[in-house]
Amino acid sequence: MIVIGIDPHKSSITASAIDSSGCQLAVRRFVVNAGTAKQLLGWAAQWPERRFAIEGANGLGRQIAQILVAGGESVVDVPSTLAMKVRVLSTGGGRKGDPADAFAVAVTALRQENLPAVNAEDQSTILRLLAERREDLGHERARLLNRLHRLLRELIPGCVEPGLSADKAAAALRTIRPATATDALRRELARELLADLRRIDAGIKNNEAQTRDALVASATTLQEIPGVGVVLAAKLLGHGGDITRFPSASHFASYTGTAPLDASSGQQNRHRLNTGGNRQLNSVLHTMAVCQSRDPGPGREYYLKKTAEGKTPREARRALKRRLSNVLYRRILHDHHQAQKPAA
Structure with missing residues (x-):
């Protein structure tokens, strides 16, 4: 069995093929573009019995990993911390470079058992993406509320109640009669933030609806x-x-x-x-x-x-x-x- 270790980057990937004894057979660098996967598989075709090991298959290596899995290849995910330890403990003082990193990934997959296999993206991937989007929207909403609260506090001293929401902010803005040009600008900025807040609230509501549908499709009883x-x-x-x-x-x-x-x-x-x-x-x-x-x-x-x-x-x-x-x-x-x- 030949193990092909892959060290992925944004603009390139480096592949290193080793045999069952850990001896490096070949190493090659590929530029990331639309034909990268085809070039990689063409190069790896010389070893019919092969297994791919990708560092960070859920990160920078996700795209190439999913293409290989869709093509029927055997792919495992190698944690970067584990590959780093193999590289540091290897001969050569742990010198870093793309070929050395790819070789360390391959050696890790050869020696380490029970590495997680990369599977095709499924319903859990959809739920993870929706959960991450929900978290981003929540952070953005909190940031907008803080900025809006600050402007309203400057426009209505002591009159901003806790638990600010889009409806409460809109009601407060309707009572403001700016006396200076500076306060007029503050009110205009507050209206812009209010529009952004309503957009975020709509996005959160839509995200929740999508998440409910995805949970139904997953047939989970966690709730x-x-x-x-x-x-x-x-x-x-x-x-x-x-x-x-x-x-x-x-x-x-x-x-x-x-x-x-x-x-x-x-x-x-x-x-x-x-x-x-x-x-x-x-x-x-x-x-x-x-x-x-x-x-x-x-x-x-x-x-x-x-x-x-x-x-x-x-x-x-x-x-x-x-x-x-x-x-x-x-x-x-x-x-x-x-x-x-x-x-x-």
Whole structure:
């Protein structure tokens, strides 16, 4: 089996082919254009038994990875941090360059087992894109509200209520009678910001409708879990991807950053907080833990149990996040198996 490691960039990709012993057979650089994939496959045709390894197949390497998968090629995703360690520990002092990076990617795929396989984009990709767009719209809305609030405060001192919205801002603008040219400009800028805010609100509403349709198409039951709404369900499925790539609930918890890290040494047995993992999923679990620890239900009962054991509120929420990670894993896996069953 020949492994072809690919180091992708915006304007070029570098491919390095190695054999089963790790010996480099060939290396070539391709300029990124409409014919890159065809040139790459033509060059790789000399090795019928091959597997592609792409660094960052969900980032800069996404396009070439999806083209190869669509063509029936076997493709794995190599984390950049793992390839970097291989390059640094290799002979040559870890000198960096596109050929060396591509070779390190290929060696990583050759030696490392259980690298995630790249699959064709599916419903989870759609949900991830919608969730990312929703987050961008939310940040933009908050920025607009802050700027609008500042202008209204300058025009109506002490008369801007908290919880500003487009309707409240419009009502406040109708009462303003500017006395100077500067205040007239402030009112005009506020009207422009109000128009932008209404556009963002419409975009958020449209995004939510699209997300609901995508969740229906995915046949998920995540929204039956307390604390999981449309936005959180989209984030869970979008950023979680194919749930079957996690062998167990513990692997999924490690990916979400809710499983504590073992920091034992000698006779000392202890664990420390995991600050790694997918921070988007970790944020979702935090929101769920806050909601469930506040509202009546099994989540609050577990939270109170942990606080009764002497844990601080923060430690109890972390324990609840770990438990919720198991619940989510089982639910998503169950939905996946149900979707795989043939229709009656």
